[in-house]
Amino acid sequence: MNWLGVALIGGLVGLDSTSFPQVMISRPLVAGCLTGIVFGRPIEGTMVGAILEMFALVIQPLGAARYPEAGTGAVAASAAYLSVSADGISPGILLLAVVFGLAWEWVGSISVIALRRINELLVADAMMFANMNPGVLQRRHLAAMSLDFVRGVIVCTTGWVGGWALLKTLTPYWSMGPGPALGVLGIAGAAATAALLPLFGGWNQQKLAFTLGVICGSLLLLFR
Amino acid sequence: MRVAASAIPLSVRDHVVPRHTLAAVFVRAFAIQGSWNYKTLIGSGFAFSMLPALRAIHRGDDAALNAALERHAQLFNSHPYLAPMALGAVIRLEEDRENPAVIERFKAAVRGSLGTMGDRLVWAGLRPACLLAALVLLFIGTPWWISVAAFFVTYNVAHFALRAWSFRLGLREGMGVGEQLRKHPIGNAQRFLSAAGAFMAGAALPLISAGGVVAAGLPIWWLVFGGAAAIVGARFGPRIRTPLVILLAAFYAVGLFLKIAQ
Numbered sequence: 001m002n003w004l005g006v007a008l009i010g011g012l013v014g015l016d017s018t019s020f021p022q023v024m025i026s027r028p029l030v031a032g033c034l035t036g037i038v039f040g041r042p043i044e045g046t047m048v049g050a051i052l053e054m055f056a057l058v059i060q061p062l063g064a065a066r067y068p069e070a071g072t073g074a075v076a077a078s079a080a081y082l083s084v085s086a087d088g089i090s091p092g093i094l095l096l097a098v099v100f101g102l103a104w105e106w107v108g109s110i111s112v113i114a115l116r117r118i119n120e121l122l123v124a125d126a127m128m129f130a131n132m133n134p135g136v137l138q139r140r141h142l143a144a145m146s147l148d149f150v151r152g153v154i155v156c157t158t159g160w161v162g163g164w165a166l167l168k169t170l171t172p173y174w175s176m177g178p179g180p181a182l183g184v185l186g187i188a189g190a191a192a193t194a195a196l197l198p199l200f201g202g203w204n205q206q207k208l209a210f211t212l213g214v215i216c217g218s219l220l221l222l223f224r
Numbered sequence: 225m226r227v228a229a230s231a232i233p234l235s236v237r238d239h240v241v242p243r244h245t246l247a248a249v250f251v252r253a254f255a256i257q258g259s260w261n262y263k264t265l266i267g268s269g270f271a272f273s274m275l276p277a278l279r280a281i282h283r284g285d286d287a288a289l290n291a292a293l294e295r296h297a298q299l300f301n302s303h304p305y306l307a308p309m310a311l312g313a314v315i316r317l318e319e320d321r322e323n324p325a326v327i328e329r330f331k332a333a334v335r336g337s338l339g340t341m342g343d344r345l346v347w348a349g350l351r352p353a354c355l356l357a358a359l360v361l362l363f364i365g366t367p368w369w370i371s372v373a374a375f376f377v378t379y380n381v382a383h384f385a386l387r388a389w390s391f392r393l394g395l396r397e398g399m400g401v402g403e404q405l406r407k408h409p410i411g412n413a414q415r416f417l418s419a420a421g422a423f424m425a426g427a428a429l430p431l432i433s434a435g436g437v438v439a440a441g442l443p444i445w446w447l448v449f450g451g452a453a454a455i456v457g458a459r460f461g462p463r464i465r466t467p468l469v470i471l472l473a474a475f476y477a478v479g480l481f482l483k484i485a486q
Contacts, residue, residue: 029372046362193457195461224364
């Protein structure tokens with residue numbers, strides 16, 4: 001029944017990212033966690049989601065900008081990782097799942113653009129304005145939302161299958177030990193997280209808060 | 225007469241739109257972006273959200289209702305969490321039978337500021353700060369469900385409160401929302417959230433660099449690499465994201481190549 005769960009989460013994540021209700025189940029952290037729950041391995045699902053979240057934090061969905069759709073990418077990557085790996089952490093598979101998830105986010109983005117073009121035909125054409133009444137408006141608006149749900153289902157399930165095939169094929173050829181894979185993920189994650197600083201006002205404006213944070217984080221690291 | 229009606233406080237005004245209808249508009253506002261498109265942006269979602277109120281205002285006059293829907297389905301944009309402010313204000317203007325051209329000018333005037341304000345307050349403030357706090361919790365070993373639930377609950381308490389506040393402000397102030405927004409300490413909230421976000425980003429960095437994300441416990445000298453990467457990240461900002469993805473893919477390709485070359 002995993003496929004049903006992934007499809008349902010995919011639809012909800014696709015819907016939540018723009019259409020309804022934007023309560024952030026579409027964040028990679030939450031989407032990965034939910035996918036992990038479907039597979040009975042929430043810790044690993046949350047782990048994949050947390051890694052993808054570090055790369056998603058810098059994405060700003062401003063206006064009509066085109067940006068990677070992190071939520072559906074996280075569902076596809078988490079599902080693919082959980083389908084291929086055994087219990088616990090498999091660093092080589094994890095690294096490939098993350099790379100796949102980051103790439104699949106752009107497939108989600110392309111599907112969002114296509115849906116927005118379809119929505120133009122649904123709710124912004126001259127015919128609708130000429131025959132405007134409450135029934136027409138509601139039907140077309142709800143149809144657009146239903147299409148978004150279906151889009152999420154398709155992007156996540158195809159991503160899951162594609163990711164599973166990719167991970168299954170390439171995993172036997174991975175040669176490095178766990179250290180380099182986890183290390184490179186940590187380094188890339190640190191760069192992606194620090195890239196948020198300009199968003200918060202930059203070093204000049206936030207040097208005190210940022211430095212205090214680094215000190216606190218270092219203390220937590222020492223005493224955890 | 226119109227000006228006099230607008231000047232009466234909400235609590236004592238004789239409302240055309242009943243409370244349960246206002247509640248329906250508030251709930252529909254969660255789907256305001258449901259038919260987002262490149263021509264009218266959230267215009268049709270705005271009309272969809274307004275529909276219960278417009279039905280109450282134009283009861284028994286289908287032609288007026290359809291004309292109002294057509295007007296409100298035109299181009300509009302806003303941050304979704306602050307869109308209820310525009311909805312509330314426009315409901316009040318429609319109740320007062322304000323001139324449609326004036327309502328259109330009002331919508332055109334607020335759409336830019338509601339978008340920019342929401343982007344700064346929520347997308348660049350509240351959301352990354354809450355997510356970074358959840359990641360820090362996760363990286364220090366807090367159980368997964370506590371970290372995720374802490375983010376989900378904290379963020380959405382603020383999210384729902386912001387929507388409710390903005391709807392009430394719009395309903396209360398009508399065309400005067402712009403002036404009221406200038407009086408509210410939104411700038412202070414933005415500054416606080418930015419500082420909180422910067423603090424959380426700083427706190428997350430050592431934990432991420434040391435492999436906290438997978439509880440890997442990498443050697444402490446990995447922190448040097450993490451620190452260097454953080455400096456590069458802070459220097460280039462969001463532009464670094466794509467090169468990082470390419471580097472990760474290239475690193476994986478090297479791992480494959482080494483195996484094949486053996």
